[in-house]
Amino acid sequence: MAEVRHAASALTVGAHLAATGTGVRLSDEQRLDWLRLIRSDNVGPRTFRSLINHYGSARAALAALPELARRGGAKGPTRIYPRDQAERELERAQALGIAFIALGEADYPHRLQMIDDAPPLIAVRGALPVLARPTVALVGARNASAAGVKFAERLARDLGEAGFAIASGLARGIDAGAHRASLETGTIAALAGGLDRIYPPEHAGLADAILPHGALISEMPLGYEPRARDFPRRNRLISGLALGVVVIEAAQRSGSLITARLALEQGREVFAVPGSPIDPRCEGSNGLLKQGATLVTEAADVLNVVRPILGQRIDLSAQEPERPLSPPGEPEDDERARIVGLLGPTPVSIDDLVRLSGSSPTIVRVVLLELEIAGRLERHGGGLVSLV
Amino acid sequence: MAEVRHAASALTVGAHLAATGTGVRLSDEQRLDWLRLIRSDNVGPRTFRSLINHYGSARAALAALPELARRGGAKGPTRIYPRDQAERELERAQALGIAFIALGEADYPHRLQMIDDAPPLIAVRGALPVLARPTVALVGARNASAAGVKFAERLARDLGEAGFAIASGLARGIDAGAHRASLETGTIAALAGGLDRIYPPEHAGLADAILPHGALISEMPLGYEPRARDFPRRNRLISGLALGVVVIEAAQRSGSLITARLALEQGREVFAVPGSPIDPRCEGSNGLLKQGATLVTEAADVLNVVRPILGQRIDLSAQEPERPLSPPGEPEDDERARIVGLLGPTPVSIDDLVRLSGSSPTIVRVVLLELEIAGRLERHGGGLVSLV
Numbered sequence: 001m002a003e004v005r006h007a008a009s010a011l012t013v014g015a016h017l018a019a020t021g022t023g024v025r026l027s028d029e030q031r032l033d034w035l036r037l038i039r040s041d042n043v044g045p046r047t048f049r050s051l052i053n054h055y056g057s058a059r060a061a062l063a064a065l066p067e068l069a070r071r072g073g074a075k076g077p078t079r080i081y082p083r084d085q086a087e088r089e090l091e092r093a094q095a096l097g098i099a100f101i102a103l104g105e106a107d108y109p110h111r112l113q114m115i116d117d118a119p120p121l122i123a124v125r126g127a128l129p130v131l132a133r134p135t136v137a138l139v140g141a142r143n144a145s146a147a148g149v150k151f152a153e154r155l156a157r158d159l160g161e162a163g164f165a166i167a168s169g170l171a172r173g174i175d176a177g178a179h180r181a182s183l184e185t186g187t188i189a190a191l192a193g194g195l196d197r198i199y200p201p202e203h204a205g206l207a208d209a210i211l212p213h214g215a216l217i218s219e220m221p222l223g224y225e226p227r228a229r230d231f232p233r234r235n236r237l238i239s240g241l242a243l244g245v246v247v248i249e250a251a252q253r254s255g256s257l258i259t260a261r262l263a264l265e266q267g268r269e270v271f272a273v274p275g276s277p278i279d280p281r282c283e284g285s286n287g288l289l290k291q292g293a294t295l296v297t298e299a300a301d302v303l304n305v306v307r308p309i310l311g312q313r314i315d316l317s318a319q320e321p322e323r324p325l326s327p328p329g330e331p332e333d334d335e336r337a338r339i340v341g342l343l344g345p346t347p348v349s350i351d352d353l354v355r356l357s358g359s360s361p362t363i364v365r366v367v368l369l370e371l372e373i374a375g376r377l378e379r380h381g382g383g384l385v386s387l388v
Numbered sequence: 389m390a391e392v393r394h395a396a397s398a399l400t401v402g403a404h405l406a407a408t409g410t411g412v413r414l415s416d417e418q419r420l421d422w423l424r425l426i427r428s429d430n431v432g433p434r435t436f437r438s439l440i441n442h443y444g445s446a447r448a449a450l451a452a453l454p455e456l457a458r459r460g461g462a463k464g465p466t467r468i469y470p471r472d473q474a475e476r477e478l479e480r481a482q483a484l485g486i487a488f489i490a491l492g493e494a495d496y497p498h499r500l501q502m503i504d505d506a507p508p509l510i511a512v513r514g515a516l517p518v519l520a521r522p523t524v525a526l527v528g529a530r531n532a533s534a535a536g537v538k539f540a541e542r543l544a545r546d547l548g549e550a551g552f553a554i555a556s557g558l559a560r561g562i563d564a565g566a567h568r569a570s571l572e573t574g575t576i577a578a579l580a581g582g583l584d585r586i587y588p589p590e591h592a593g594l595a596d597a598i599l600p601h602g603a604l605i606s607e608m609p610l611g612y613e614p615r616a617r618d619f620p621r622r623n624r625l626i627s628g629l630a631l632g633v634v635v636i637e638a639a640q641r642s643g644s645l646i647t648a649r650l651a652l653e654q655g656r657e658v659f660a661v662p663g664s665p666i667d668p669r670c671e672g673s674n675g676l677l678k679q680g681a682t683l684v685t686e687a688a689d690v691l692n693v694v695r696p697i698l699g700q701r702i703d704l705s706a707q708e709p710e711r712p713l714s715p716p717g718e719p720e721d722d723e724r725a726r727i728v729g730l731l732g733p734t735p736v737s738i739d740d741l742v743r744l745s746g747s748s749p750t751i752v753r754v755v756l757l758e759l760e761i762a763g764r765l766e767r768h769g770g771g772l773v774s775l776v
Contacts, residue, residue, distance in 0.1 A: 154666075274670070275663065
């Protein structure tokens with residue numbers, strides 16, 4: 001059903017990004033490799049990108065994983081997602097009407113691919129065109145007040161009528177109100193679990209109602225039950241899909257504030273709706289206003305900010321696609337030991353590692369990949385790494 | 389009871405301002421003259437100031453009023469407040485424990501005398517020292533929500549405990565909450581009617597409760613029943629007393645927004661408390677936030693702004709005290725006609741009048757005073773005047 005074009009085997013994520021909108025597509029084999037790679041132990045979105053950029057393809061990266069893990073000093077076995085399991089996931093997805101879209105493909109949400117930990121593959125169910133629409137995220141308290149939900153509905157409806165898709169997290173309260181009010185105009189729910197594990201369960205009907213004009217997306221495997229710690233990670237997708245995030249009724253230390261912080265890190269606009277200082281559900285949103293978030297009492301407050309952004313051409317060259325190496329350099333044992341010796345539990349910058357080790361940036365990156373695949377490295381923001 | 393010092397007969401309002409804090413006091417006779425002058429037809433605070441500055445004393449100005457009115461072309465008689473009536477007002481005030489404090493006297497509220505239409509005399513009942521305290525005004529909706537009143541009480545209590553007097557307007561809702569919560573620490577109610585005409589009547593008990601540690605003030609005569617149009621005028625006193633005005637739950641086109649506008653014109657800080665966009669009572673206050681008012685969810689938000697202002701020395705020389713003229717110049721008839729001929733219903737600047745008429749600034753001012761006393765001149769902001 002999907003037209004499969006042949007893509008160069010040395011296709012890199014960077015090249016994918018550069019080719020955005022030109023309709024570059026993975027072959028079925030490539031998609032299987034991508035799925036296996038991102039589902040393998042210790043491979044997150046950033047590591048995935050490093051591996052693809054270093055080895056030139058997911059297949060080559062998969063082949064390198066056992067050796068990388070061994071050289072990185074993995075304590076136990078590093079599990080590579082089995083081919084048959086990936087095949088079953090793709091078959092199951094197809095049966096459920098779920099598409100896996102790869103970073104760089106035309107259907108991949110435009111803004112989402114710009115974040116540095118964009119998922120290499122997203123599972124999507126529903127109307128794919130909604131992902132191409134300019135999007136505003138609405139998030140807020142699960143235990144929202146009636147006034148909060150009413151306002152979320154009003155804002156989602158008005159933004160929807162103004163041509164924007166509404167992204168949220170399918171949670172109770174504000175999220176549900178935002179989705180409900182934009183079912184006809186188009187809404188996107190980013191899930192923390194697999195697309196066949198709707199959470200909360202009572203929103204299964206709402207999830208179905210989203211599909212005709214909107215979409216459910218997830219980076220997690222089918223069948224995956226979301227745990228509490230998966231929600232903050234999921235929140236980066238909500239903000240990443242959007243030009244801006246509107247926070248309605250968020251308490252202190254709430255998930256909505258995490259989404260607002262991620263939005264700032266991603267360079268997205270942050271909006272907040274004012275609320276009574278007497279209501280603890282408004283402490284977080286009022287706090288955002290004090291920190292400079294744009295105050296929203298009507299859709300125009302959002303439109304005035306996001307419409308001018310829409311007019312700006314996005315310069316993807318800022319993504320700095322890296323050149324694949326062939327053949328990848330391999331560090332000598334003593335060189336690896338010297339680099340590992342510079343690492344500890346305190347985050348250090350990769351630039352410092354290169355400078356202090358005297359090794360080439362390529363070698364340092366390979367050693368870091370090894371440690372990562374071995375489950376021994378943690379990546380922080382701003383190019384900082386530490387040993388786990 | 390009050391120590392009466394002899395003040396120079398040529399005492400000007402400007403000189404008063406310059407002497408602030410040195411304890412300059414009007415004699416009983418002077419106070420009587422001041423009261424008669426400000427209670428006479430067509431004499432408002434700005435005209436009062438012009439008259440005192442031009443004639444050197446209220447007594448001389450009173451003597452000049454009939455001739456000024458005649459020369460200005462008054463249609464009917466211009467009523468000068470009779471001496472016996474002023475005496476009765478002062479006697480009645482004394483019996484009620486009400487003091488009349490003149491602009492420039494030590495007890496006159498420090499900040500209030502800095503506004504350009506400060507009342508020449510204010511009637512004060514209660515504890516005079518509260519007028520010397522740094523003050524924050526809290527204003528808001530009469531039909532406030534329970535949450536709004538609760539927040540007003542909390543804020544007034546916290547600001548009171550931080551050493552600030554609380555100014556408001558004794559209205560239902562927010563005002564009453566603000567006063568009630570600061571009865572012990574000190575609160576000031578500025579009334580639109582006479583001090584013996586408490587409005588609304590059911591707040592008579594609250595007004596009495598204010599007196600031990602706070603004060604009621606008014607510029608209106610005893611016995612004066614406030615009308616709707618008196619409240620905006622009164623609002624300038626609330627903002628004028630304060631370093632800043634906090635607006636809590638204000639609808640569009642509400643009196644609280646007038647107070648906020650006056651506060652801006654007076655160079656006072658404007659604060660607003662966020663509220664639900666669903667609640668029409670919060671449209672005005674949220675609108676102020678959009679326009680840049682400081683968002684307040686706790687007393688610290690106010691204190692962080694007003695405490696640094698307190699530390700600033702106020703330069704009263706910015707008030708530009710004008711020199712009294714002796715003898716005042718008198719325009720010739722043709723000169724007067726020429727100046728009046730330049731005036732019309734469209735506001736023009738006094739500077740332009742001086743330039744276009746070729747008359748001296750003094751002569752132009754005298755002609756304007758004549759027209760004013762005759763009830764034919766309207767003064768606008770920014771030195772603009774027009775014929776009525």
